[in-house]
Amino acid sequence: MEYRFTPAEEAFRQDVRSLVARHFPPSRPYEDSPAHRREWIDVLRARGWAAYKWAPEFGGPGWSAAQRYIWERETASNGVPAQLGGMGMMMLSPILQGYGSTEQCARHLPGILNNEVEWCQGYSEPGAGSDLAALRTLAERDGDAYIVNGEKVWTSWAHIAHWMFCLVRTQDTDRRQDGISFLLIDLSSPGITIRPIPTIDGMHHLNQVLFENVRVPIENRIGEEGLGWTYAKGLLTHERTGLANISLSIFLTRRLRGELAKQAELGANPEEGLSLRISELEMELSALEATELRALSELEAGEVPGAYTSILKLKGSQLVQRATTLFLEAAGFWAIPFTREAQAWNAPALPGPDWAAREVSRYFSGRAASIAGGTDEIQREIITKHVLRLR
Ligand SMILES: Cc1cc2nc3c(=O)[nH]c(=O)nc-3n(C[C@H](O)[C@H](O)[C@H](O)COP(=O)(O)OP(=O)(O)OC[C@H]3O[C@@H](n4cnc5c(N)ncnc54)[C@H](O)[C@@H]3O)c2cc1C
Numbered sequence: 001m002e003y004r005f006t007p008a009e010e011a012f013r014q015d016v017r018s019l020v021a022r023h024f025p026p027s028r029p030y031e032d033s034p035a036h037r038r039e040w041i042d043v044l045r046a047r048g049w050a051a052y053k054w055a056p057e058f059g060g061p062g063w064s065a066a067q068r069y070i071w072e073r074e075t076a077s078n079g080v081p082a083q084l085g086g087m088g089m090m091m092l093s094p095i096l097q098g099y100g101s102t103e104q105c106a107r108h109l110p111g112i113l114n115n116e117v118e119w120c121q122g123y124s125e126p127g128a129g130s131d132l133a134a135l136r137t138l139a140e141r142d143g144d145a146y147i148v149n150g151e152k153v154w155t156s157w158a159h160i161a162h163w164m165f166c167l168v169r170t171q172d173t174d175r176r177q178d179g180i181s182f183l184l185i186d187l188s189s190p191g192i193t194i195r196p197i198p199t200i201d202g203m204h205h206l207n208q209v210l211f212e213n214v215r216v217p218i219e220n221r222i223g224e225e226g227l228g229w230t231y232a233k234g235l236l237t238h239e240r241t242g243l244a245n246i247s248l249s250i251f252l253t254r255r256l257r258g259e260l261a262k263q264a265e266l267g268a269n270p271e272e273g274l275s276l277r278i279s280e281l282e283m284e285l286s287a288l289e290a291t292e293l294r295a296l297s298e299l300e301a302g303e304v305p306g307a308y309t310s311i312l313k314l315k316g317s318q319l320v321q322r323a324t325t326l327f328l329e330a331a332g333f334w335a336i337p338f339t340r341e342a343q344a345w346n347a348p349a350l351p352g353p354d355w356a357a358r359e360v361s362r363y364f365s366g367r368a369a370s371i372a373g374g375t376d377e378i379q380r381e382i383i384t385k386h387v388l389r390l391r
Pocket residue numbers: 120121122123124125127128129130131153154155156157206368371372373374375376377378381
């Protein structure tokens with residue numbers, strides 16, 4: 001059954017809408033710059049909304065699932081982040097609050113809340129991606145510390161992060177999932193090497209992280225030794241919900257329509273079929289939103305939303321990829337990434353819309369959506385198991 005919003009929730013939606021419009025109206029859209037990030041975090045902190053998913057005892061507003069949904073939709077679909085604080089906020093904070101000690105929460109949550117401490121996620125290893133339980137990074141006890149040796153790969157933002165939340169093997173057990181522990185590792189510790197992995201979108205966000213006899217205090221372990229898998233599974237659910245990216249797709253399609261309208265005013269004649277395909281994408285986004293609302297309805301009724309997380313992740317990634325493809329097609333020739341020399345030669349400015357040059361990078365970046373956070377094939381496997389009741 002689809003969720004119906006109450007009058008109080010609709011009033012909340014209006015409040016959120018006017019807050020976003022007041023600070024970042026269409027004439028001054030949000031840009032991912034330090035100045036805009038600072039401004040937005042100050043606005044959110046003043047309202048007590050900087051960590052909108054947190055309970056009041058941790059400094060959050062204690063919103064219902066419906067309020068969180070409204071907040072996400074109204075911010076992100078207007079191009080403003082629903083929250084700052086990166087992976088620490090999105091993925092680690094629920095684990096700290098659920099399984100961390102009082103001391104660990106007191107030490108790490110303020111840095112996440114104030115967007116001052118960056119975290120990265122150290123799960124994947126060579127040979128341990130989809131089959132994460134195959135991970136081999138070893139943590140051996142030595143007095144009051146673990147000595148960590150091994151390698152993590154595809155670690156987003158490790159080069160700018162201060163800390164890593166990390167899965168390590170603390171014991172060899174028959175059932176591979178049983179010997180895994182969850183450690184918080186200070187990336188300034190001796191013995192850590194971070195190497196960049198350039199990606200096809202021309203960016204540097206991925207890294208290889210090597211650990212050589214890295215000393216990690218035992219007090220940096222979350223929960224009990226050997227139960228890291230249980231904590232990590234909870235975390236993946238948060239990751240996949242966030243990766244559905246429905247708001248981003250809504251934002252992209254709205255922007256695309258706006259850009260095409262501007263081009264038409266300038267006399268350009270975009271390909272006719274493009275508008276039809278944007279409409280098709282908008283319809284599929286509405287259908288996925290309905291699925292999200294069904295999941296919301298189950299959440300509000302206190303149920304676990306079954307395979308919805310995987311359905312949203314799978315279909316959401318496909319729609320982001322469709323949106324970035326349409327942008328690329330709309331940009332056409334002007335999306336060709338010119339070399340610096342060619343740009344200088346064409347000075348002062350290249351013709352064509354100014355957004356076009358970014359679209360190749362965004363298109364390639366979008367391809368990763370069906371891999372990061374669990375591949376499409378793995379999501380399909382999870383959905384199939386639920387549908388056929390194979391568990
Ligand atoms: C942009 C990006 C950012 C990332 N950021 C991080 C990060 O910050 N931290 C982190 O820990 N990891 C990160 N990852 C890694 C990501 O989690 C893994 O890439 C992903 O889990 C897949 O693992 P793999 O790359 O080892 O591929 P593999 O697991 O080797 O899979 C290769 C292919 O085989 C298929 N396959 C594997 N097993 C099955 C199966 N059982 N059934 C059917 N098909 C199967 C897969 O679908 C895939 O097509 C990131 C990846 C990307 C692309």
